[in-house]
């Protein structure tokens with residue numbers, strides 16, 4: 001193994017260099033294809049433990065980490081909201097100190113990114129952001145690997161983001177900026193991504209040859225796109241504003257009409273879970289252009305590769 005991420009946190013896309021992310025994809029592709037054998041994978045983390053500190057529900061992220069640790073010869077311990085409940089049953093700093101003395105790494109899904117940072121500062125072992133209110137960096141490792149698998153390259157690919165400028169959008173902005181992927185973000189006016197993240201993504205795009213634009217017109221974003229990507233209108237913790245959000249986002253559905261603006265060979269991404277016939281229609285999610293289930297499978301491959309490099 002040429003490169004190691006031993007001791008590194010992954011709270012933001014920005015915590016890894018371009019070369020390190022390329023290495024995650026190289027290892028993910030090798031493990032996925034079998035070029036890196038199952039036996040070699042089992043030698044990566046024997047006797048190592050990963051805590052999954054999750055304050056929100058999860059299918060893909062939890063499953064990916066649990067299966068990955070098993071395949072790498074180690075062990076994952078799931079700690080859900082009823083076990084820990086950061087900030088209510090236990091202070092984040094106390095939980096960090098206990099976890100750091102007990103496990104070799106932590107993957108945390110917390111509401112607050114500040115708590116994620118405190119966890120990383122105090123745990124003394126690598127912390128992976130399994131989703132916070134600011135970023136979802138593990139998601140976009142899988143997203144760009146999926147785009148590369150379908151489109152052959154990342155350079156010059158045009159991606160339309162249609163929906164909320166929230167955590168997944170933030171991480172997508174940063175990784176697209178790093179890799180020269182052109183990203184057009186269309187959100188309702190008051191749901192645009194954080195200005196500091198947009199500025200950083202535009203700075204990175206200036207270096208990599210990509211472009212990052214924001215707007216409020218889904219059709220304009222989707223025009224001639226290679227990839228159309230959406231996410232739920234109501235994320236966990238936003239249920240109280242569900243009625244307003246359904247109204248604010250009603251023009252932002254990914255449906256056949258919107259897909260007609262994209263290239264004929266465009267793929268559709270959705271980080272899932274999907275709210276069918278809300279942000280995406282059944283015919284698109286079940287249709288031939290949908291790559292959301294390849295994307296979901298790649299959550300396992302990229303998370304296993306990330307752990308492989310952390311434990312190497």
Ligand code: CP
Pocket residue numbers: 057058059060061062131139271272273
């Ligand atoms: N996309 C994603 O993070 O899925 P889960 O919430 O099921 O982990």
